[in-house]
Amino acid sequence: LNNNFSTTTPNNNSIQNITVYGSGLMGAGIVQVAAQNGFKVTMVDIEQAFIEKGKKIIDASLSRIAKKQFKDDENSQKSFIETTWSNIKTETNSEKGAENTDLIIEAIVENLETKQNLFKKLDKISKPNTIFASNTSSLPISEISKITERQDKFAGLHFFNPVPQMKLVEIIKNDQTSEDTYQKLVDVTKRMKKTPVTCKDTPGYVSVRLAERGEATTEDIDTAMKLGAGMPMGPFELSDFVGLDTLKSIVDGWRKDGKIDAGLVAPIKKLDDLVKEGKLGRKSGAGFYTY
Ligand code: NAI
Incomplete structure (x- = not known):
């Protein structure tokens, strides 16, 4: 994939470019849903082999959706799949992935230190207004975000598995998440045709x-x-x-x-x-x- 996205942010200041870290089950699902709904998405993983796995997950899911949505219309199926792929590029260099992005969604391994290390690095190199979000299902957002200098631009964005099917997304604020960050995440979630709910930063079933x-x-x-x-x-x-x-x-x-x-x-x-x-x-x- 050699897609080149525009790096200019539109005047309305809303989120256009998204970078997803982790191309596993969740990351690939998030990349797909964002790209399907018109966002320009960069999928980052540490090795090309993992990227390829993510691409396979997306391919399989897109064909299923295309067949369901456009029944016997093969041209529409093809164009739906092609348009979605045209919104996706991939990257194995994590610094490069963070360039000129409006929103980073992290969906890497469920380990506090690994997540903190990634965000610490990204905090130094990302644009000051890039919003950071974690898809963690069990770690406190405040614990992950405290490593950064942008706790006001940090929140949990918890998608459910399988991402293309599940409508719910939990937005988890920490103590410092700003109203502007929260509203932008609500907007992104809705543009992905999902339903956002707001949660406290306390895990539990x-x-x-x-x-x-x-x-x-x-x-x-x-x-x-x-x-x-x-x-x-x-x-x-x-x-x-x-x-x-x-x-x-x-x-x-x-x-x-x-x-x-x-x-x-x-x-x-x-x-x-x-x-x-x-x-x-x-x-x-x-x-x-x-x-
Ligand atoms: P997974 O193991 O399928 O994928 C994780 C991917 O992250 C792997 O491809 C790995 O190579 C990559 N990775 C590891 N370190 C990285 C780094 N520094 N930079 C870029 N990529 C890196 O995991 P899965 O199931 O997709 O979960 C990811 C996150 O989503 C976890 O935090 C998990 O708790 C959360 N989650 C999982 C759900 C599930 O049902 N599996 C549901 C909701 C959230």
């Missing part, structure tokens, strides 16, 4: 706690979130999809870390029991539900 306290059943919570909040999958279906062993290790990690309110990260009995029984979600045939 709210829906699981609700079920644990007997306030609603697993099925009812899933139904309410699908019909009421427009989520394509309920939180328990999603948990089964992501893998209960993965979720358990995230909660355990938070608890060990000791930085988060103990009540929020207390062991979740139901989750621990299911993992012990080998019920890890869809991949093992059973989890909260049986498949």
